[in-house]
Each structure stands twice: as structure tokens, then as C-alpha cells.
Amino acid sequence: MDIYLPVAEMAVSFEVIVGLGVAVGLLSSIFGVGGGFLCTPFLIFLGVPASFAVGTQAVQLISSSLSGVLGHWRKNSVDFKLGSVMLGGSLFGTVLGILIFKLLQYTGQIDVVINGLYVLFLGSIGGMMLYESFRAILKKKHKAESVRSRFWSRVTHGLPYPVTFPKSNLCISATVPIGLGVIGGLMVSVLGIGGGFLLVPAMIYILGMPSNLVIGTSMFQILITTTLSALLHIISNNTVDLLLALVLMVGSLIGGQIGVRLAKYVRGAPARLMLALILLSVCVMLWENLFIEPVEHFTTEVLE
């Protein structure tokens, strides 16, 4: 069955969109990542223009990150102070990202850039995670990965404006979480992803946050950032299709419920290994788009 998207003005398969939502919901409830990295490229692959894929994804991210934040808030595993400092950077990153997006659209390279950035991020994070989780499994070390790597603690040591974050038991220069925030904001507005898969490991390895606080805190930051991003995409570009967003959100609600019940069976290093493999396979899929000669060398875009 096809549904006609009223704002994107195109028809897409209803089942495929629901399925995509379910997959996103599963990923977010099992691994605590937004799942946007799967959703955005897939929507583009289905023929949804990149601008609509990214804009609509921002709305769907509101629901998934809100649900995540609420869950973590109850468990008292959100460091609001650290999240707020990150927000300073990510709100700036979001606005900057919207401008970059417009510029890329103008030059006609938006799809290629989105594709390339995904390959880069998914490849590097997936690869790192794969390596780390393998090592953890081999050493049978199940929870001690929250240790900040020695390299990053040396790099961030001398930076100005140190701030204490009692909840995370950290004292670190504010520039580091702000810098991470800028990257997070850029990812939300340019790539349509919360950036959890990049921010979560970065907060563990670079900030040295305890891993039980990381997901809740990053989701809190993503929630506010993506709300701003969705608003800007709607007002400045009109590239949010709420019908598409609704179908995706309902799908991900279903997937999320399945995932919650599955989550107790997948924990720790094996879970990260699975996530790493998923990230790498999406990466390979996109890599092919970019590096394998396409059957059709030409593309058309209607400007109205």
C-alpha cells in the first residue's frame, strides 16, 4: 500500500516506512542510539529528497529522545548540568548546520556530502566499537569501559574554564563538552541524526563520563537540539512531512516496545559488537553508493 506524503508531494510504500520505524525503535531501545543513521539514508534511498529526510527525521527524534530522557530521568541517570553545557555548543551547531545545509543544497552536492559523512562517521565509530568490543569480550571484562582514555585526558588537560560536574564526578574544561555539542548540533541539522552513536562513545572516551549517565545525558541534549532543528527546518525550508514523521514514530513506538523486552538479553560488550556490525553494514551500503559506478549516471531534481 502506498501513502501520499502531502508536503513532500510524493508516494511511498506504507509498509516500508513502518518497517523502517520499527527498526529505528529496536535500535534505540536496545542500544540507546537514535537510529537516525539508519533512517535518513534509507529514506533518501527510497527517493525522499535529502532535505525532507533530514527535516522529518528531526521531528521523529523528538519523540525517541524524549522517551529516552524520561526513562533515564526516572532512573536518575541524566547529568543535566553537563547536558546544559553541551547544549550551549549544540544550539550554535544546529543553526550553523542549517546554513551549511542550504549552501550544500544550492551547490547540488547535498546527497553526496551526506553520503560521504555517513561513510566516514559510521566507518570510524563502527570500526572502533568493533575493536573495543572484541577486546572486551576476549578479556571477559564486562563493565570497566567507562575509563577515559589516557590520550584524551592528556589532550584536554590544559584547556581553560574548568567546571565541576558533581553528578558525573568530573572536573573538565567547559570547552570540551561545548565542542562535542557543536558536533552534535551539526549532525542533527545536516545529517538528521541525534549523533548518539558518535556522542556516546565520545562522552565515555573523551569526557570520561560514567557510562550509566552517558545515554540519558546525550538524549537530553539531543531532545532540545532536535526541537530547534525541527523548528528551523519547518520555518526556513518547509521540509518536514508530518505524515511521514507520524508513520515513522508509530513504527518506532512498536519497535521500541519489542526492543525493551529484548534488551535484557543483549547487554554490554556483545550488544556493542552487534551495534558495531550494524553501523559497519550501513557504512558499506553507503560506501557502495559513493564508490561503485552507478547504473544511471544522471539524476534529475525538480526545482518547481
Place this chain on the structure above:
Amino acid sequence: MRKSPLLILCVLIFVLILGTHSHLACADNQSRIVIDMAQESVDVTTGFSGSNIVVFGTIEKQGREIKSPGVAIILKGPNSRVIVREKKAVAGMWLNSDSIEFKNIPHFYDYAVNMKESDMTSAQVLIDNGIGLNALVFEPDDSDDLEDGTRFRKFQESLIRIWQRDGNLSLGGRSIKFIGNGLFRADFSLPASIPTGTYQVEAFLFEEGKLIDKREKILEVKQAGMSAVINHYAHAYSLVYALVGFLMAIGIGILSANLSRKGR
């Protein structure tokens, strides 16, 4: 009266124009073509998955019989600007390298004929009346793009190829079925992803290569129902639209969080 030769010339031209015109328009004893459609508008709703357009019509004979009547019907969508981009390998990566922007390209074009176009009339008349794919004018936004003919043709052919595959451009004339007694019908199909706007339906009647009558009708393709409401709010009241989106997302988010708590 010095200007009189010029005046006479003007009058002469006027009469001439009037004369050629009357040949087509005010010939009461000429046969006419009449068309209508089963529907005058296409409603694009959220369940829209393409639509069939049936154009039917008849030839009204006046006096004498027409010898081998040629009928052509075209269905043309609103004009649009289209960018065609070419991917080329740059350092192993397939990047959009070259592009041409076309303007005034109908976003949908299909036609139907009751005989081979070449049997109906001359190629020039077909082009003048916009019948057939050859009659489509591919005009670049930047006239410099015309300088390299091979390159321009390559982009033009790619646009045709891609749009034919998507169902937006005719694959060659559809056939017009004569049901009898001069009554005919032509079936068109609009794909699910057609653009909304005002479509034109034009019908032509030829006799031995000469155009003897022409009719035009309008087909409105517009969003309707829920779909139209959503689209209207998205563009006219962006803030309300955003707010609705937020409430929707917040509602689903809270629901999801509550369900998850129970499920754990």
C-alpha cells in the same frame, strides 16, 4: 496622403491574417472535434496511488464526410524547472560534476494518436502543435549550455530517459480507440508521484495532413482531504504546523516511555 501605400499594406496584411484565421475558425461547414473527460479534476489524497484519465470524444461531421480523420490528444502537466546532474568519478568517488538546468519543461507529458504520427501530418505541424516527444522544447536556463551540442543532447536524453522510467513522460503515443459512430476514447495513466497543478488536455483533428479543428480542456490535479489540509498548514501556518508536530512527537514519546516502564 503620403502614407497611403503603407496604410494599404497594413490593411492588406490585416485582411490576409483574418482570411487565414477564418479558414480555421469560422468554417461552419467544417467538421469539429469534441472531447470530454470522465472527471474534470484528480484528487490527490493520502491514499493516492496514481489515477487513470479517460478522455473521450467524437467527431461532429458537418456536411461532407472527412477522409481518414487523424486524431491526436495530448495531456500535459504544469511547467517546471529541472536540474539534470551528471555523476562523474572524482578520485574514485562518484560526485555530481556537471549539470544543466532546464526551464519550462512539462512535469508530465503523454499523448495518444489514432494512426502513425507520420501518416497524420508533417513533422513540422506536429512540432508546432506540441504533439509527440519531438515537440517538447528543452530550453536551458543558461543559454551558454547550448554551445556544446553533444553535451546538451546528452543531458536532454538523460532527462527524457529518467522521466520515461518514472512514468512522467510518454513512451510513445498511446492509441485512441474508435468505439464506432465517430466516438473515440483515449486512456492515460498518471503515476502516484505526479506534481499537482493545472493540466491541459488538447485534442486535434486532422484531415489529410491538415489541421481542421482543435479543442482544449483543463484538468485540475490537486491535493484533497487530509492531504490538502496538511499541505496548506505546512506552508501557510508554519508555526502551527511545527507546534502540531511537536505535540505529536511529545505525545508518542511519553506514551513510549510509559509503555517501556511497564514492559521492563
